[in-house]
Amino acid sequence: MSDIVKHNNDDREIEAKFKPRARLLIQLGDQLIKNESIALVELVKNSYDADANTVNIYMENVDQPENGVIIIEDDGYGMTVEIVENVWLEPGSDFKSNKIKNLEVSPKFKRLPIGEKGIGRFGVHKLGNIIELTTKSSDHNEVFVRIDWTDFDNYRYLNDVPIRIIERKIPLLFKSGKTGTNIIISNLRKDWERGTAREVKRAITALASPFENNDSFKPTFDIFDKPGWFDGLLKFDDIKEYSLFKFKITIEGSSIQDFLYEFTPWPTMTKLFERSVDKEDKLVKTLKNLTYRETGRKDIPFSLSDYKIGKVVFEGYIFDLDTFVLKLGVSDKKGFKDYLKFNGGIKVFRDGLRVYDYGEPENDWLGLDYRRFQQPTKAISNNLILGAVYLDRKDSSDLEEKTNREGFVDNDAYQAFKNSILHCIEIVETLRLTDKKKLKEYYGPTRKSEPLMTVLAEAKQYVEDRVKETEVKDQIIQYLFKIESDYKTVTNNLLKAAGAGLSMGVVVHEVEKIIHEVETVLHHEKGSDRVLKLVQRLSSLIDGYAEIIRKSNKSNENLIEIIDQSLFNTEYRLSAHKIEIIKAYQNYKGIARLKIAKNLLIGSIMNIVDNAIYWIEQNAINAIAEKTTFHGKLFINIYENENFVTLIFADNGPGFLIATDDITEPFVSAKPGGMGLGLHIVREIMESQKGRLIFPEQGDFEIPDEFKDGATIGFEFKK
Numbered sequence: 001m002s003d004i005v006k007h008n009n010d011d012r013e014i015e016a017k018f019k020p021r022a023r024l025l026i027q028l029g030d031q032l033i034k035n036e037s038i039a040l041v042e043l044v045k046n047s048y049d050a051d052a053n054t055v056n057i058y059m060e061n062v063d064q065p066e067n068g069v070i071i072i073e074d075d076g077y078g079m080t081v082e083i084v085e086n087v088w089l090e091p092g093s094d095f096k097s098n099k100i101k102n103l104e105v106s107p108k109f110k111r112l113p114i115g116e117k118g119i120g121r122f123g124v125h126k127l128g129n130i131i132e133l134t135t136k137s138s139d140h141n142e143v144f145v146r147i148d149w150t151d152f153d154n155y156r157y158l159n160d161v162p163i164r165i166i167e168r169k170i171p172l173l174f175k176s177g178k179t180g181t182n183i184i185i186s187n188l189r190k191d192w193e194r195g196t197a198r199e200v201k202r203a204i205t206a207l208a209s210p211f212e213n214n215d216s217f218k219p220t221f222d223i224f225d226k227p228g229w230f231d232g233l234l235k236f237d238d239i240k241e242y243s244l245f246k247f248k249i250t251i252e253g254s255s256i257q258d259f260l261y262e263f264t265p266w267p268t269m270t271k272l273f274e275r276s277v278d279k280e281d282k283l284v285k286t287l288k289n290l291t292y293r294e295t296g297r298k299d300i301p302f303s304l305s306d307y308k309i310g311k312v313v314f315e316g317y318i319f320d321l322d323t324f325v326l327k328l329g330v331s332d333k334k335g336f337k338d339y340l341k342f343n344g345g346i347k348v349f350r351d352g353l354r355v356y357d358y359g360e361p362e363n364d365w366l367g368l369d370y371r372r373f374q375q376p377t378k379a380i381s382n383n384l385i386l387g388a389v390y391l392d393r394k395d396s397s398d399l400e401e402k403t404n405r406e407g408f409v410d411n412d413a414y415q416a417f418k419n420s421i422l423h424c425i426e427i428v429e430t431l432r433l434t435d436k437k438k439l440k441e442y443y444g445p446t447r448k449s450e451p452l453m454t455v456l457a458e459a460k461q462y463v464e465d466r467v468k469e470t471e472v473k474d475q476i477i478q479y480l481f482k483i484e485s486d487y488k489t490v491t492n493n494l495l496k497a498a499g500a501g502l503s504m505g506v507v508v509h510e511v512e513k514i515i516h517e518v519e520t521v522l523h524h525e526k527g528s529d530r531v532l533k534l535v536q537r538l539s540s541l542i543d544g545y546a547e548i549i550r551k552s553n554k555s556n557e558n559l560i561e562i563i564d565q566s567l568f569n570t571e572y573r574l575s576a577h578k579i580e581i582i583k584a585y586q587n588y589k590g591i592a593r594l595k596i597a598k599n600l601l602i603g604s605i606m607n608i609v610d611n612a613i614y615w616i617e618q619n620a621i622n623a624i625a626e627k628t629t630f631h632g633k634l635f636i637n638i639y640e641n642e643n644f645v646t647l648i649f650a651d652n653g654p655g656f657l658i659a660t661d662d663i664t665e666p667f668v669s670a671k672p673g674g675m676g677l678g679l680h681i682v683r684e685i686m687e688s689q690k691g692r693l694i695f696p697e698q699g700d701f702e703i704p705d706e707f708k709d710g711a712t713i714g715f716e717f718k719k
Contacts, residue, residue, distance in 0.1 A: 310395025
C-alpha cells in the first residue's frame with residue numbers, strides 16, 4: 001500500500017457522495033446543446049428511438065416568449081410510469097446504451113437507438129422554461145409530468161427538487177388505443193425571428209436524407225400563425241435537377257467495393273454528351289484500395305477494416321456556379337446559390353437519421369473549402385455539393401458521438417472514416433475535371449487576352465510605328481523594356497521559389513530519415529565509422545538540396561552528373577520503396593554537356609522521381625491486395641538526334657490517369673492530396689531552358705516493354 005493511503009488508528013474516515021446541484025440539468029441544456037435546431041433535433045431523435053412513424057412539431061406565438069408554445073408529438077410506443085421515473089428522469093441513463101450493446105432493436109421498425117448518452121432530452125431547457133410531458137404506452141396508463149425549470153433555482157441539490165408524476169386511467173390525449181409522446185414547451189426563452197425559424201425548418205427537413213425515401217419516419221415542422229415565414233424555401237427536389245455530376249460509392253473493409261460517377265449535362269447543353277464511369281475504370285481500379293499513402297507516416301488511419309465501422313455508402317450531387325453555366329438554365333440564380341450556401345456540404349446519416357453537425361455551414365469537417373482554395377481548378381467546395389454518407393448503427397460502434405452533439409469523437413476510427421471519404425472525393429474530382437474542361441470549352445467565357453510578353457511586344461511595335469516624337473518614343477520604349485525585364489525577373493524568382501517549395505517536404509522527409517538512422521546507430525554502436533558515413537551522407541544530401549534554391553544562372557553542365565545528383569537526393573526514398581533504378585543513361589556516349597540551370601533541372605528531375613515513386617507504390621499496394629507479385633522499376637536514359645538531346649524517364653506504375661494535355665495545367669493531379677503544381681512547374685522550367693516537357697508514345701524511343709503500361713516523360717533540350 002502506498003504512503004498516500006496509509007492512516008493511523010486515530011484518523012477519522014468519512015463516507016462521502018457526489019451531490020449534484022439542482023442547476024446541473026439547466027447547465028447541461030445550456031452548454032451541451034448549442035442552438036434551438038439541435039435541441040429540437042434531439043427531441044425528434046427520441047421519437048425515432050421510440051419507433052415513431054411520424055413526429056410533428058408545431059409552434060404558436062413564438063415571437064411572444066411569454067405566450068409562445070412549442071409542441072412535439074409522435075406516434076411511437078410511448079413510456080410507462082416506470083420508464084418515466086427511472087429512465088427519462090435519470091440524467092445519463094444507460095437504458096439506450098445497453099440496448100445498443102445488446103443489439104436490441106425496436107419492435108416495429110427494427111431500429112437501434114440513435115441516442116445513448118441519456119442527456120439530450122434536457123436540451124429542451126434551451127427552448128423554454130416549462131415542459132409538460134404526456135406519454136402513453138400500449139396496455140398502460142397515460143403518464144403526465146410537468147417541470148418548471150425556474151424552480152430549480154429554489155433548491156440546492158438535484159434530489160431536493162420535487163417532481164410529480166400523474167398516472168391517468170382515462171387518457172386525455174392518447175385515446176382509442178393510441179400510443180406516443182406529446183411534449184408542450186411554454187414560457188419560451190427567446191423571441192423567435194423568421195431567420196431562426198427557417199434555420200430550424202431546414203434542420204428538421206434535413207434530419208432524414210433527401211436521397212432516400214424513408215417512409216417509416218416523417219418529421220414535420222410548422223408555425224401556425226406565421227404562414228409567410230417559410231415562403232421561398234427551395235426543396236432538394238427543386239435543386240438536384242441542376243446538378244451536372246453525381247456519384248454513388250460503396251466502401252467496405254480496405255477498398256472501394258462499388259463505384260458510379262455520372263456526368264449529366266442539361267438539355268440546353270446540346271454539344272455535350274452524358275458520361276458514366278464505373279469501378280472497372282482504370283483510375284478507379286488504380287486507387288480503389290484504402291491504405292497508407294505516400295505521407296511518410298504509418299500512424300495515419302486509412303483502412304476501415306481496422307475498425308468497427310462497417311459498410312459506408314457515399315453519394316452526392318455536384319453543381320457548377322460559374323456564371324456561364326447558370327445562364328444556360330437557372331432562372332432563380334440567387335435562390336439557387338443561397339440554397340447551396342446554407343444546405344451544401346456532406347452530411348452523415350446513421351440508420352437513416354442525421355448525425356449532427358456534419359454538413360452544417362459552420363462545420364467544414366472534411367476541409368473542402370480549404371482544399372478548394374489550394375486547388376481552385378479541381379477541388380469541390382461545400383457550396384458545390386449536396387452529399388450524404390450512410391452508416392449502419394450496429395456495425396459502426398467505433399464511431400462514437402460526442403456528448404455535445406457536434407459529431408464523432410476524434411479517434412483513429414473517425415480519422416480512417418474521414419480519410420476514406422476524402423479519398424473517394426479526390427477520385428470524383430479527378431473524373432469531374434475532364435467533363436468540366438469540356439463544359440468550359442463549349443460554353444465557357446471567351447478567351448482572355450494573350451500573355452503579357454506578347455502584349456508588351458505588340459505595344460513596343462505600336463510605339464515604333466505610330467509615335468513620331470523621338471524623345472517620347474524613347475522614354476515609352478525604355479519603360480516597356482523595364483516592365484519586360486522586371487516581369488522576367490519576378491517570373492524566374494517565382495519558378496525558383498515554387499521549385500524549392502515543392503521540394504521542401506521531401507527535404508524534411510529525407511533528413512528526418514537519416515537523422516533517425518544516425519540516432520539508432522549511435523544508440524547501438526556508441527559511435528563508429530558507419531555513423532560518420534551517415535553524417536557525411538546527411539551533409540551531402542543537404543548540399544544537394546541547397547542547389548535547388550541557389551541562383552539559377554545557366555552554365556555548361558554535365559547532364560549525367562545532374563541525374564546522379566538528383567537520384568542521390570532521392571536515394572533513401574527509392575530504397576525504402578524497393579524501387580530498382582535502371583541507369584541506362586550511364587552508358588550514353590553522346591553530347592552530355594548542356595548550357596542549363598543546374599539547380600532548376602535537379603528540382604525538375606526530383607519532381608519526376610517523386611511522382612514515379614508514388615504511382616509505382618500504388619501498383620505495389622494493389623498487387624498486395626490482389627496477392628500478386630510486383631517489383632517497382634524506374635528506367636532512365638538519354639537519347640540524341642541531330643537537333644535534340646532527350647532525357648527519358650519511364651516507370652512501371654499504372655501510367656497517366658489524366659490526359660497528358662491536361663496534366664501540366666496548374667492544380668490538376670490524379671494523385672490524392674496532390675497540389676497539381678509539380679508537372680506544371682517542370683514544364684515552365686523546361687521552357688525557361690529553351691527546352692520542352694514531352695510525353696512520348698510507344699515506339700518514339702527504345703524503351704523496354706516492361707514499361708509500356710507505365711508513365712513515360714521526356715526532357716527535350718535543343719543542342
